[in-house]
Amino acid sequence: MKLLTKTTLNFLSITLFIFLFGIVAFYFLLRSQVDQNINLELDKRKASIIKQLNTTDSKNRIPPNPNERIIIDVLTENNQVPDIIYTDTLIFDVVQHRYIPFRKLGFIATHNDSKIYIRIFKSLEESDLLIVRIFLVLTAVVIALIVSLIIMNRITLQQSWKIFYNTIKSLSKYDVNKHEQFTLQESDITEFEDLNNVIQTMTNRINADYLNLKEYTENASHEIQNPLAIINSKMELLLQSSDLSENHYKAVVDAYEASNRLSRLNKTLILLAKIENRQFPQSEPVNLKLIIDNQLDLLEDILESKKIQTKNTIQTNYSVTMNPYLAEILFANLIKNAIRHNVEKGQIIIQQTANTIKIYNSGPVLKIYSKDLFKRFKKSSESSESLGLGLSIVKKICEVYDFHISYEYEEMHQFIVKFGD
Amino acid sequence: MKILIIEDEKTLSDSVVEYLTTEGHLCEAVYNFSEAIEKIELYEYDCAIVDINLPDGSGLEIIKKIKGNQISLGIIIISGRGSLENRIEGLEIGADHYLTKPFHLAELNAHLKSINRRINFSGHNEITANEIKILPEEHRAFVHDKELKLTKKEYDLLLFFISNKNRVITKISLAEYLWGDFMDTADSFDFIYTHIKNLRKKLLKLDCEDYIQTVYGVGYKFDLTIG
Numbered sequence: 001m002k003l004l005t006k007t008t009l010n011f012l013s014i015t016l017f018i019f020l021f022g023i024v025a026f027y028f029l030l031r032s033q034v035d036q037n038i039n040l041e042l043d044k045r046k047a048s049i050i051k052q053l054n055t056t057d058s059k060n061r062i063p064p065n066p067n068e069r070i071i072i073d074v075l076t077e078n079n080q081v082p083d084i085i086y087t088d089t090l091i092f093d094v095v096q097h098r099y100i101p102f103r104k105l106g107f108i109a110t111h112n113d114s115k116i117y118i119r120i121f122k123s124l125e126e127s128d129l130l131i132v133r134i135f136l137v138l139t140a141v142v143i144a145l146i147v148s149l150i151i152m153n154r155i156t157l158q159q160s161w162k163i164f165y166n167t168i169k170s171l172s173k174y175d176v177n178k179h180e181q182f183t184l185q186e187s188d189i190t191e192f193e194d195l196n197n198v199i200q201t202m203t204n205r206i207n208a209d210y211l212n213l214k215e216y217t218e219n220a221s222h223e224i225q226n227p228l229a230i231i232n233s234k235m236e237l238l239l240q241s242s243d244l245s246e247n248h249y250k251a252v253v254d255a256y257e258a259s260n261r262l263s264r265l266n267k268t269l270i271l272l273a274k275i276e277n278r279q280f281p282q283s284e285p286v287n288l289k290l291i292i293d294n295q296l297d298l299l300e301d302i303l304e305s306k307k308i309q310t311k312n313t314i315q316t317n318y319s320v321t322m323n324p325y326l327a328e329i330l331f332a333n334l335i336k337n338a339i340r341h342n343v344e345k346g347q348i349i350i351q352q353t354a355n356t357i358k359i360y361n362s363g364p365v366l367k368i369y370s371k372d373l374f375k376r377f378k379k380s381s382e383s384s385e386s387l388g389l390g391l392s393i394v395k396k397i398c399e400v401y402d403f404h405i406s407y408e409y410e411e412m413h414q415f416i417v418k419f420g421d
Numbered sequence: 422m423k424i425l426i427i428e429d430e431k432t433l434s435d436s437v438v439e440y441l442t443t444e445g446h447l448c449e450a451v452y453n454f455s456e457a458i459e460k461i462e463l464y465e466y467d468c469a470i471v472d473i474n475l476p477d478g479s480g481l482e483i484i485k486k487i488k489g490n491q492i493s494l495g496i497i498i499i500s501g502r503g504s505l506e507n508r509i510e511g512l513e514i515g516a517d518h519y520l521t522k523p524f525h526l527a528e529l530n531a532h533l534k535s536i537n538r539r540i541n542f543s544g545h546n547e548i549t550a551n552e553i554k555i556l557p558e559e560h561r562a563f564v565h566d567k568e569l570k571l572t573k574k575e576y577d578l579l580l581f582f583i584s585n586k587n588r589v590i591t592k593i594s595l596a597e598y599l600w601g602d603f604m605d606t607a608d609s610f611d612f613i614y615t616h617i618k619n620l621r622k623k624l625l626k627l628d629c630e631d632y633i634q635t636v637y638g639v640g641y642k643f644d645l646t647i648g
Binding site: 305 | 527591
């Protein structure tokens with residue numbers, strides 16, 4: 001849940017709660033005030049009626065006010081005299097054909113020495129209407145207030161959090177490999193400015209460390225080349241000499257093979273570092289049909305000896321913009337991989353759609369997890385002489401050009417290179 | 422051939438000198454830029470082996486200078502930094518070959534042989550090794566003057582063998598010479614074995630002496646001293 005939604009919801013639930021309670025309390029308060037008012041009016045009326053009774057002969061000649069009814073009963077001895085009390089009651093209105101609320105005051109007065117019981121009914125219709133109107137107006141004002149508060153709140157929050165979201169966006173796009181200057185938008189809010197400053201210092205440090213490390217590995221790899229060249233050449237010279245015993249000879253051969261393996265490993269790691277460092281900047285449209293056909297030609301004898309059948313159905317003019325050398329390495333590695341993990345009399349099929357190239361091979365089912373395929377030094381078998389770097393080179397090249405490489409298995413292994421979206 | 426070796430790693434330079442001297446070449450070694458410039462101004466060479474990264478200058482500058490004086494001189498670059506730009510630049514200013522360190526001496530030797538043919542015979546030459554004759558510019562080989570029908574790989578293999586005759590040739594250097602860097606699996610040696618088997622069969626069929634000897638665990642030797 002977004003912070004903005006969360007605060008809005010909190011605000012809304014609290015205000016609604018207060019609003020509901022407030023409105024109920026307000027209603028009762030208003031009601032009691034109005035009732036008191038009417039009670040007062042009834043009292044006044046009572047006083048005036050008693051006054052009139054004293055001056056009038058007939059008790060029936062008391063003139064009623066509008067919205068008012070007066071019922072006068074003569075009390076006999078048997079009659080129970082009710083208390084003086086204010087009550088609410090409903091009276092059926094003949095004209096309007098409905099019940100109308102009234103407030104009643106009953107009291108006992110003396111008229112011509114006889115006790116009479118007088119009830120004054122005052123219509124509550126108008127005051128009720130008033131209460132409802134006040135109530136509605138108030139509710140409308142309060143709701144308008146809440147809504148405008150929420151909107152204002154949202155707008156100001158959105159404005160100030162914009163920087164924060166920008167920061168998150170740039171952070172999620174941040175890739176130490178991309179060699180881009182990492183800059184964040186400035187903010188007038190201290191907290192966000194602090195956050196941005198901290199992130200900026202952190203990424204700067206990460207960049208510097210990363211560059212340092214890369215430089216170090218690159219230098220190390222290059223410096224290793226010379227001693228390796230010396231070791232290899234000395235071994236080769238040793239192998240030419242005829243005065244070695246068989247045991248010595250074998251030792252030299254083993255060492256020679258190991259140093260050759262190390263040379264290959266080092267060369268591959270240097271290549272990987274170069275791809276990572278974007279040292280192959282020139283791009284041009286590369287005809288993939290040609291590249292792949294070339295690779296298949298180069299590896300023809302190996303394909304023949306394994307009796308692997310190949311099928312390349314890429315359109316003759318299909319091209320992708322990238323560095324030609326890297327294109328060669330990319331497809332050479334994918335094809336070598338398809339050969340290496342294939343079976344005798346197997347198949348390699350290369351297919352193309354609008355923006356993908358799929359390379360199928362009929363090798364046996366994988367022994368490692370498919371998600372580990374593109375990791376460095378992952379090999380299907382420990383004994384294999386393979387360095388386990390071929391597919392990680394493929395992945396690196398794809399990363400440089402924002403291509404997407406994936407693996408699927410459906411009767412055959414499929415390596416899918418997707419160019420762009 | 423008279424060869425100038427410009428390489429700042431003295432031990433590596435020594436190995437190259439030793440290997441090439443036994444091949445009958447006359448080798449001179451210098452270890453820095455200024456010495457190299459001095460030598461090429463004073464003497465004439467058939468070929469120069471140049472390391473790009475020298476302590477006091479770039480090998481590429483030396484090559485430019487050499488090519489200014491003596492166009493026909495053969496040049497092989499050996500460099501620890503096998504970057505594409507270096508390679509292209511090196512070949513553009515007139516180097517014949519570009520080897521990335523670490524390299525195989527046998528491969529260096531094979532390249533020197535081809536430079537030798539280019540310089541001394543302007544390409545119109547034939548290589549003979551006892552009863553075997555090769556016409557390099559036509560990519561054809563003969564045994565007892567009968568043509569040997571070879572595939573491209575078999576031809577390359579035979580040429581490599583003859584360039585490094587009477588020497589132990591490791592399987593690894595063979596593989597890298599024939600397939601570049603592809604050969605990084607153990608089963609790759611099977612391919613070499615197959616090619617060598619086929620080549621040997623074709624040679625024997627034309628009554629050629631069986632020169633290809635297997636050196637157990639190491640590789641092969643094209644031994645012309647047999648027979």
